[in-house]
Amino acid sequence: MKTNRVRICYNPEGIGDVLLVELNSSRGETVYERKGDVALIRCKESGEVVGLNIFSASDYFSWPKTNGLVQANGEQVGEIERALHKNGVDLTIEYDPYLHVVVGEVIEVKKHPDADKLKVCRVSIGNGEELQIVCGASNVAEGIKVPTALIGAILPNGMEIKEAKLRGVVSKGMLCSAKELGISETPGLLILPENLQPRTSFEKAMVA
Numbered sequence: 001m002k003t004n005r006v007r008i009c010y011n012p013e014g015i016g017d018v019l020l021v022e023l024n025s026s027r028g029e030t031v032y033e034r035k036g037d038v039a040l041i042r043c044k045e046s047g048e049v050v051g052l053n054i055f056s057a058s059d060y061f062s063w064p065k066t067n068g069l070v071q072a073n074g075e076q077v078g079e080i081e082r083a084l085h086k087n088g089v090d091l092t093i094e095y096d097p098y099l100h101v102v103v104g105e106v107i108e109v110k111k112h113p114d115a116d117k118l119k120v121c122r123v124s125i126g127n128g129e130e131l132q133i134v135c136g137a138s139n140v141a142e143g144i145k146v147p148t149a150l151i152g153a154i155l156p157n158g159m160e161i162k163e164a165k166l167r168g169v170v171s172k173g174m175l176c177s178a179k180e181l182g183i184s185e186t187p188g189l190l191i192l193p194e195n196l197q198p199r200t201s202f203e204k205a206m207v208a
Contacts, residue, residue: 004099004154006077007069010057019061021052021080022069023093036087049091054083071158097156097182101202103192104131104148104175109140115167121175123148126199134171139188146189147176147202156182 007022009015029044030051037059041051054060060083063076072080077095084091104123112118112134119140123131125148133148140146150173153161157180163172178184181202196205 002094019054019057100153134166
């Protein structure tokens, strides 16, 4: 399964030696299937695996305690998969931290009506689709192409992108810096090559 959501919680003092793994949000009824030390949590309606409980977690991992659910990194996802396979669970987690992050082209920048440091941007993400995104980066400008996190994206730092209002103006996504994407500490938006087409996945854009 391909996902950008692999959230983990490990709190041995509070819940015991169990690693909680969230793979997808599910508001419907769930059912459980136990295989060895692994309990698979499935959406009853679709059968999709939306979460995992891995018991005797310290036999498989040596991770620090977490304060609630935090986003796993790629190395941790690999360790989770190895624990699954040791328990006969045939589930591959295709972790893509840049799922729902695409190339966007800033086609208009206006001042925010109620915040000096914010700009209201119109961003093309291809196929004739445009988004209104509020941005505070000093280097935002018309004509640049930048990584654009769509609603539903979860950035490597754990931030989940949702529709929001920033000082009263609706924002439907986020223009990203290299720091927010976990690439470097360089400040400001990550400016992409001009030849990239809007809606190109950021994963492909990095190797273009």
